[in-house]
Amino acid sequence: MPVKSSDFLSKKRRVSPPAVIVVAGDEEFLQRECSRLIKEWVLGKDDDDFAYASYMGDQATWANIHDELRTPPFLGDRRLVVIEEADSFVTEHRSLLEAYVAKPSPCGILNLLVRSWPATTKLAKATEETGLAIDASSPKPWLVADWAARWARSKYGKTMDEEASTWLVELAGVNLGQIDQELSKLASFLGTEEAISVGLVDRLVAGTRTDTPFKLLDLVLEGKLAKSLEMLDRQFTAGESPVGVLAMISSQLRRLARGARDTDFGIPTADALKGAGIPPFAIDKARQQLNHFGRPRMETMFRRLLQADLDLKGSSAMAPRTVVERLLVDLARPRR
Numbered sequence: 001m002p003v004k005s006s007d008f009l010s011k012k013r014r015v016s017p018p019a020v021i022v023v024a025g026d027e028e029f030l031q032r033e034c035s036r037l038i039k040e041w042v043l044g045k046d047d048d049d050f051a052y053a054s055y056m057g058d059q060a061t062w063a064n065i066h067d068e069l070r071t072p073p074f075l076g077d078r079r080l081v082v083i084e085e086a087d088s089f090v091t092e093h094r095s096l097l098e099a100y101v102a103k104p105s106p107c108g109i110l111n112l113l114v115r116s117w118p119a120t121t122k123l124a125k126a127t128e129e130t131g132l133a134i135d136a137s138s139p140k141p142w143l144v145a146d147w148a149a150r151w152a153r154s155k156y157g158k159t160m161d162e163e164a165s166t167w168l169v170e171l172a173g174v175n176l177g178q179i180d181q182e183l184s185k186l187a188s189f190l191g192t193e194e195a196i197s198v199g200l201v202d203r204l205v206a207g208t209r210t211d212t213p214f215k216l217l218d219l220v221l222e223g224k225l226a227k228s229l230e231m232l233d234r235q236f237t238a239g240e241s242p243v244g245v246l247a248m249i250s251s252q253l254r255r256l257a258r259g260a261r262d263t264d265f266g267i268p269t270a271d272a273l274k275g276a277g278i279p280p281f282a283i284d285k286a287r288q289q290l291n292h293f294g295r296p297r298m299e300t301m302f303r304r305l306l307q308a309d310l311d312l313k314g315s316s317a318m319a320p321r322t323v324v325e326r327l328l329v330d331l332a333r334p335r336r
Contacts, residue, residue: 002117002133005030006147010154013041017078018131019104022124024117025136029177031113034134035082042080042109050074054082057089062096069100069108082111090114094123101126138176141247145169148179152196155180156187164198167279170251171205174244198279217249217331218285221292225332229325242320243312246327250305253331257301260290294335304330 002024023034043051051073055065060083073079083089090097090112101123117124117133127133139147149165152158172182182205186196189204216235219228235245259276263269270283278286290298311323
């Protein structure tokens with residue numbers, strides 16, 4: 001089984017690198033971080049450029065790669081050869097790679113960066129036995145907050161509770177590279193202090209990105225549907241996926257629905273909302289949002305969000321963008 005990128009990035013390397021290392025997945029940030037650490041693992045922190053070579057998959061030939069791997073470095077014991085966007089290279093030279101994995105160079109380390117690496121192929125099975133495969137897939141949108149908290153600890157030595165990490169994701173989005181930039185800024189501001197608070201996130205991150213799904217939902221609930229649809233268009237144009245936008249909207253609405261449900265057990269509204277994960281400074285706004293929907297709609301909110309999620313995953317013939325737009329129109333409808 002491939003090693004999770006989070007495990008690879010958080011653990012110190014105590015053994016020599018294998019001859020073939022594959023980083024597979026659709027998350028470019030994780031691929032870059034893994035590749036950076038692999039280079040340090042193979043060549044050390046004071047790496048020698050003469051022992052390193054990088055190729056793009058559509059420009060690499062087997063003859064060049066084979067020569068690079070078999071040529072001893074001028075200094076040191078190992079040479080690292082990286083092939084970026086290597087899917088086409090793997091497809092074209094699969095049989096040669098299978099033979100190489102069985103009998104690799106004693107001095108060359110091959111690092112393949114691919115989007116897809118099916119575990120059932122002969123090459124993947126051979127690599128699993130003698131090499132290393134790392135899964136650099138994007139975390140599910142609802143798991144990004146947990147990833148952010150773990151990344152803050154492992155890379156920056158800072159702690160974040162669930163409230164702070166969730167608020168960071170809602171403000172910065174689900175792009176891991178963007179989250180890393182925000183965490184770097186937060187860590188620099190804190191200095192030797194350890195904890196990243198939700199207040200600090202709100203202070204330093206909220207002003208850096210205004211077109212967020214969270215603010216998109218604010219516009220919807222204020223009855224400004226036209227502006228919310230314009231903002232949604234900007235989100236998609238900027239590269240946000242319908243899945244990511246829906247995940248952020250759903251995160252807030254699920255907390256509202258959970259808070260509304262808990263009030264049925266006699267819990268005061270403010271306490272119920274706080275217990276559901278609403279930040280203290282957003283309690284008053286959450287009350288207004290509950291009033292906008294009314295109790296009957298809140299009782300069916302989980303089912304409505306589930307249906308939108310299923311529609312995005314193929315249960316509907318509608319385009320993903322249309323699914324999100326229709327949800328916004330539905331949410332903007334005033335209570336009856």
